[in-house]
Amino acid sequence: MPDELMLEIVTPDRLAFSDVVEEVTLSGSEGEFGVLIGHAPLLSSMKIGELNYTKDNKKAYYLVGEGYAEITGLKATVLVESIEGASSIIVEEAKKAQESAEAKLAAMDKDDLDYEKVKKSLDMAAARLKVSQKV
Amino acid sequence: MGASLKDIKRQSVAVDKTRQITRAMNMVAASKLKAAQLKMENFRPYADKIMDVFDSLASRVTSFTNPLLAVREPRRVRVIMMTSDRGLCGGFNANVIKEVNKFKREKTAEGKEVSLITAGKKGRDSFRKEGNVVGEYVDKLGNFDISLAAGIAGEAVPSFIAEEYDELYLCYNEFRNIASQKPIMIRLLPASSVGSDEGGSESTVDYIYEPSEEDLLAHIIPLYLRVLIYRGLLETSAGEHGARMVAMDNARSSCEDMLQSLTQQFNRARQAAITSELMDIVGGTEALSAGK
Numbered sequence: 001m002p003d004e005l006m007l008e009i010v011t012p013d014r015l016a017f018s019d020v021v022e023e024v025t026l027s028g029s030e031g032e033f034g035v036l037i038g039h040a041p042l043l044s045s046m047k048i049g050e051l052n053y054t055k056d057n058k059k060a061y062y063l064v065g066e067g068y069a070e071i072t073g074l075k076a077t078v079l080v081e082s083i084e085g086a087s088s089i090i091v092e093e094a095k096k097a098q099e100s101a102e103a104k105l106a107a108m109d110k111d112d113l114d115y116e117k118v119k120k121s122l123d124m125a126a127a128r129l130k131v132s133q134k135v
Numbered sequence: 136m137g138a139s140l141k142d143i144k145r146q147s148v149a150v151d152k153t154r155q156i157t158r159a160m161n162m163v164a165a166s167k168l169k170a171a172q173l174k175m176e177n178f179r180p181y182a183d184k185i186m187d188v189f190d191s192l193a194s195r196v197t198s199f200t201n202p203l204l205a206v207r208e209p210r211r212v213r214v215i216m217m218t219s220d221r222g223l224c225g226g227f228n229a230n231v232i233k234e235v236n237k238f239k240r241e242k243t244a245e246g247k248e249v250s251l252i253t254a255g256k257k258g259r260d261s262f263r264k265e266g267n268v269v270g271e272y273v274d275k276l277g278n279f280d281i282s283l284a285a286g287i288a289g290e291a292v293p294s295f296i297a298e299e300y301d302e303l304y305l306c307y308n309e310f311r312n313i314a315s316q317k318p319i320m321i322r323l324l325p326a327s328s329v330g331s332d333e334g335g336s337e338s339t340v341d342y343i344y345e346p347s348e349e350d351l352l353a354h355i356i357p358l359y360l361r362v363l364i365y366r367g368l369l370e371t372s373a374g375e376h377g378a379r380m381v382a383m384d385n386a387r388s389s390c391e392d393m394l395q396s397l398t399q400q401f402n403r404a405r406q407a408a409i410t411s412e413l414m415d416i417v418g419g420t421e422a423l424s425a426g427k
Contacts, residue, residue: 010184012281012365014177030345043188044345045354068188068355070342079184081281 005037006075007053009064009083016083024053024076026069035076042071046080048123050131061086063131065124089132098125140404147397154390160223161383168313168376175310175369182362189359192352193327200349202296203356206325211248211300213269214238215287215323217307217367218258219375220276225385227308227316227378228257234318235262235306250300252291254368276372284365288357295324307367308374314381316374323363326356 007024009017025034027049046069051062067080101122108115193204216235218228235258239249252270253259259271270290275283291303303324308316344351 010181012178012181013174015180028345041342042345043342043351045351068185068351070184070188077184079181079188 003037005035005039007078008075009051009062009078009080011080011083019055021053021055022057024051024078026051026076026078027064028069035071038073039071039076041073042069044069044071046078048120048127050127050134051078051080051083052134061131061134063089063124063128066120084128086131086135089128091129091132094125094128094132098122098129101125140401140408143397143401143404147394147401150390150393150397154387154394157383157386157390161380161387164376164379164383168373168380171369171373171376175366175373178365178369182366185355185358185362189326189352189355192348192355196348196352201353201356203292203353204325204327207298207301209247209301211250212242212302212304213250213252213291213294213300214304214306214320215252215254215291215364215367216258216262217305217371218253218255219371220256220274221375222257223382224375224379225382227375228255228261230316231306231308231318232258232261234320238304238306238320248300252287254287255371276368276375279368279372281361281365284361284368287364288360291324292357292360305363305367307371308378310370310374310377313377316370316378321363323360326359 004020004022005024007017007019007021008015023034023036025032026044027047029045029047032049033044046064046067048065049063051064052059054060062083062085064078064083065081067078069079070077101118104118105115105122108118214235216231218231222228235251242249250267250269251258251262252272253262253268254272255276256273259268259273262268270287272283272287294300295303302322304320305323306318306320309319310316
């Protein structure tokens with residue numbers, strides 16, 4: 001039995017990542033969780049947030065959109081809408097996006113059709129800022 | 136020989152220009168097709184996985200509390216129809232339009248109301264007069280990503296929940312290969328598991344579900360719709376370019392046939408002109424020598 005976990009990250013545009021890793025940490029909708037090899041089979045939805053994995057004792061940080069994770073003992077498949085490396089985040093832009101989304105949200109009614117959409121972009125911006133601090 | 140040499144020449148120049156244009160369009164379509172096919176291939180792993188997850192969940196969850204699974208007596212039916220924005224691609228759009236028309240006739244005969252959401256200008260134009268187009272997405276197919284599919288799904292889902300209609304179908308040209316696209320009609324809502332044999336090898340695994348199976352399912356249905364719609368859009372776009380390539384290829388070979396026959400005509404006319412000129416000269420000299 002191999003002693004490393006196979007991690008696959010799939011987005012609608014491409015297979016973004018496929019390699020063996022030592023550990024991966026995901027933002028599940030019920031909370032953050034880590035996956036090592038031999039994890040019990042799990043199917044979880046994921047919220048916008050951080051994903052990091054350890055390979056060769058080095059950690060890599062990513063920001064991922066909403067999606068799913070399917071874990072079997074040897075393999076973790078992560079299906080997400082988007083992925084970006086923490087180092088590619090421009091803090092200034094994320095801050096600006098956060099501010100504009102906050103302003104928009106404040107002016108909106110909860111029943112507004114676009115409310116969810118703006119809320120999502122706000123979450124995305126906030127998560128982006130948080131992840132960018134990890135580098 | 137009616138046409139003069141000049142006329143034939145002019146005509147063959149025009150045909151030659153058309154031939155060049157069709158060749159250029161063929162090449163443009165070929166490169167666009169390549170890009171569209173790549174997009175389709177890159178999307179496949181994500182789509183397959185979402186379908187797998189949906190299927191295994193849908194076959195597992197037995198209580199149908201989810202509004203998107205609600206089966207109602209279908210009195211009003213909505214169809215999302217996908218065509219291209221531009222023409223010059225053979226029978227590509229006509230086939231989908233024909234399929235939708237057939238579907239509409241059948242449903243109307245059963246006393247059901249049919250409304251349409253159209254993606255692509257050609258489909259919109261052909262149904263515009265009938266006034267049953269409730270949503271349209273025009274000039275979006277040039278360069279799109281999954282957010283277009285999310286937009287279409289986002290418009291269709293709330294009205295399904297509000298019971299404005301009872302069934303949602305999707306009709307588009309399935310991309311089989313460059314030369315062959317065939318219109319297909321699939322049902323999107325109420326969503327149902329499409330797994331041919333309930334649960335493949337994967338669903339035999341006993342997963343821990345987080346959150347509960349039902350919540351997961353509620354979360355994944357919109358994604359599943361998005362995936363199906365996006366796949367339709369991708370196949371439509373690839374099919375359009377494929378169909379255009381074939382159409383332009385045919386047009387080019389007709390142009391070549393025409394050019395050949397025009398060249399023949401031209402040569403024949405030229406020969407006739409030379410012959411008649413010679414006849415004049417010969418006739419003239421003979422008349423002169425006879426007069427001596």
